[in-house]
Amino acid sequence: MARPWLNVLAQVVPVPLGLLLSGALVWAATNADWSGTSSNSGNTWTAGSMGLGNDSKVPMFRIDNMRPGDTGSNCIDIESNATFPTTLKLYSNSPNWPSNFQSFINLTIEVGSGGTAGDCSGFTRHKTVFDGTLDQFIALHTDFRTGLGPWRLSGKPPNSRSFRFAWKFSSSAPNSAQGTNTNEASFTWEAREQK
Template identity: 80%
Template sequence: MARPWLNVLAQVLPVPLGLLFSGVLVWGATNADWSDTSSNSGNTWTSGSLGLANDSTVPMFRVDNMRPGDTGANCIRIKSNAGFPTALKLYGNSPNWPSNFQSFINLHIEVGSGGASGNCKGFTAHRTAFNGTLDEFMALYTDYRTGLGPWTLAGKPLSSLGFRVAWKFSPSAPNGSQSVATNEAAFTWEAREQG
């Protein structure tokens, strides 16, 4: 049984298919622009670090049986291995401050190079950072914002600053300052990224 519509379909269908196919070829030919690419691979980001240490594991001062006029000094070296320059500051911290006794202990703090914890041999002072009483130091310089400095530490390769802290028990300390102890005093060095 013959199907006449198949003949008609066979004669009509090639024309639209041919037009469609030729349109695709023309479209492809008109979009055949020159092209090239260049890439830069291997990009990574690593955050820096800020490390600060000192060369002492014991207190700089543990003075007993002071008498008016007694003096002493100690050095400490602060080291930075930050991957960028930092601004270093020094401040004090002590619980239950103040007490009247500290006003009779004079402090002279110098910043420089050389020296090490427990040994000021080779220390060279660059400038005076503080000259006053222990009481004034603890009251005025209480955090990074109010601290002494800033001093620049370059960071890696390891850079450091030396500090010499000298004290003197006032010759005019009254009798009421006998058998009295200060509250514990902490000297804190803090470094922040230089901005």
């Protein structure tokens, strides 16, 4: 004879038993997950730096008592301490001058290597970058955009360019040029980050 309570038990027990077993499986699965991590620490960011200097402590030229046909030259070494590649240019930020006296001073600028301020004996010319008159240079090359160049500097030593400036007082300078002097001329080198 069948026992009815066994039928009831067979129908009721599986549900809580199933819930209990599934909960145990979830708990075991949660606690059995392995994990691993990898980290990279000590990260910092430091900005690069850029500066420009030259080896001359005095003006390249202070010429007195010029006569027609007189010539001279001087060198200057421009050095960058930038920690990244830069573009170098040369210009003048002198104002335009009212007289035409500067048109009688012929100016040749060469870029190269070697040579120091006051001593061009070790200078090696790579290229002539300007051959005209002083007033033309002042009028045409007034800022970085219009400057002579560009010359690439790597950001690693040796990181410099040498320049030789040669001048000649024109043999055709008129009598009216006697006792005349130029306004102060400045030559500016500017380096900017290469784009």
